[in-house]
Amino acid sequence: MKKAWNVIIVIVFIAVLLGAIAIGVGYLTGADMEQVYTTLADSPPAYFIQNMINYCTQAYEYTQQFIAELPARFPALFG
Amino acid sequence: MSDPVSDRPFLPERRFFIPEVTIINKQRFLAELAKLLTFMYEEDRQHALAAYSEMFEAAGDEQALLQALVSPLRQAVEVARAYNAGKPALTESKKKKAGTEEDENNRFAYLDTIYRIRAEALSGQPEKIAEPVDEDQFSLFDESASNSERKAQAPSPAAAAAIENAVAETLTADWGIEPVEAAAEGERAESAEETPLAVQPEADRAEDAVVEETAAVERADREEPAKADEGEAPNEPEETAVSDEPKADAPCKDAGANEKSTETLAAVAEEISVASEQMPARIPVLKNVRKPRIWAMILYPLLAIPLTLIGIVLLLVPALACLAVAIGCGTLAILTIVAALGSFPKLANLLVALGAALILLAFALLMLMLFIWLLGGAIGGLIHGVIALGGKCCYKEVSVE
Structure with a gap:
């Protein structure tokens, strides 16, 4: 397990380093960050993120509502 | 004709010098052997130990003897076989009539075995010379005089032949156990018997040459320690220089060393006998046995199972959260790559x-590894730990003879 952790940490470190270098190089060579953001916002990742956020929000609201209705649903328990 | 002094075969340099280090080895060997031979009658055991002690005394190279003997355990097994082989015969003979010669032979069969072992062990190495040589005697073993001195004082061919005969006689008699004086006398007697009267003066001349050669070698022996102190032989190993030191007054110091070693051996034998007397007749063999605790076996599962389940659930929540994050980040990273490749014409974007x-992929990988660790390492470790704790609580180890 320790060896696996070492291998994973090395891979993660290399991937993060490469990603940071790519972002830095792109930024330095004239990347338009606003265009990147708007493009990704209209793309499947943005939809995916939006869907995930919507799902989490709905789950939170449902749980909150369930907890609020507990005394009414189980009066014997909450007196 | 070859020079009898320089061309002589290998002979032990340190005849009477017994280092203290080897005495410890021998002492340990004898002590262990004494412990292993406790099954014998005390008298027989003392005989056996004395025989082994003599074997060490007779050995030229103690380490070689220890290697030949292999181990005290092996020697004890050999002696035990011979001892057990002689024992039934003794019992039978006791039924008939004790004290016959055959009984004695059977009883001391183990001594024959020890002497056979001694012969085998000492066959591959020179035996230590027990008798010290007088100061004015010819020494065949000291390599002291330089070649020029030897050539200058080289004996006549007849004398050289006489010396060679003496060397051969000495070698055949177990590497020089026979004293040089006795050998010379024997040589003289032989030459007197075998030599015809016409040749007798030549034999006398040979004897004179031998005496001259002896004196020359002894002079050289006296001179060599002084040369060694002046550093004339820097290439020689230190051990050789140390071993040569007693040669200045070799007979006296060697005799002293022999007496000292004999005293040491006697002290060792005494220690062994005292230690063997103090040893218990039978050493109890203890064995660890696990005995169950019934009340713990009932209570422990009642407590451990619910607590373990709670722990597993508590660990499963972060594990599943890590898995969800890993899946989300991985999917997002893949979608981002697909979108970027299809939408960005500019390389910088x-x-x-x-x-x-x-970076998202790296994070997903890290979360996935965390999930695996929580599932396999933490939850698996919790279950394993609970089982191991149960083994310790529910059983106790008891030493039983």
Whole structure:
């Protein structure tokens, strides 16, 4: 397990380093960050993120509502 | 004709010098052997130990003897076989009539075995010379005089032949156990018997040459320690220099060393006998046995199972959360890469998107590893620990003879 952790940490470190270098190089060579953001916002990742956020929000609201209705649903328990 | 002094075969340099280090080895060997031979009658055991002690005394190279003997255990097994082989015969003879010669032979069969072992062990090495040589005697073993001195004082051919005969006689008699004086006398007697009267003066001349050669070698022996102190032989190993030191007054010091070693051996034998007397007749063999605790076996599962389940659930929540994050980040990274490759015509924008996707992938990988660790390492370790704790609580180890 320790060896696996070492291998994973090395891979993660290399991937993060490469990603940071790519972002830095792109930024330095004239990347338009606003265009990147708007493009990704209209793309499947943005939809995916939006869907995930919507799902989490709905789950939170449902749980909150369930907890609020507990005394009414189980009066014997909450007196 | 070859020079009898320089061409002589290998002979032990340190005849009477017994280092203290080897005495410890021998002492340990004898002590262990004494412990292993406790099954014998005390008298027989003392005989056996004395025989082994003599074997060490007779050995020229103690380490070689220890290697030949292999181990005290092996020697004890050999002696035990011979001892057990002689024992039934003794019992039978006791039924008939004790004290016959055959009984004695059977009883001391183990001594024959020891002497056979001694012969085998000492066959591959020179035996130590027990008798010290007088100061004015010819020494065949000291390599002291230089070649020029030897050539200058070289004996006549007849004398050289006489010396060679003496060397051969000495070698055949177990590497020089026979004293040189006795050998010379024997040589003289032989030459007197075998030599015809016409040749007798030549034999006398040979004897004179031998005496001259002896005196020359002894002079050289006296001179060599002084040369060694002056550093004339720097290439020689230190051990050789140390071993040569007693040669200045070799007979006296060697005799003293022999007496000292004999005293040491006697002290060792005494220690062994005292230690063997103090040893218990039978050493109890203890064995660890696990005995169950019934009340713990009932209570422990009642407590451990619910607590373990709670622990597993508590660990499963972060594990599943890590898995969800890993899946989400991985999916997002892949979608980002797909979107970037299809939407960005500019390389700089593509690099930024790909870099962000790579970082997301790394994070997903880290979360996946955390999930595996929580599932396999933490939860598996918890279950394993609970089982191990149950083994310790529910059983106790008891030493039983």
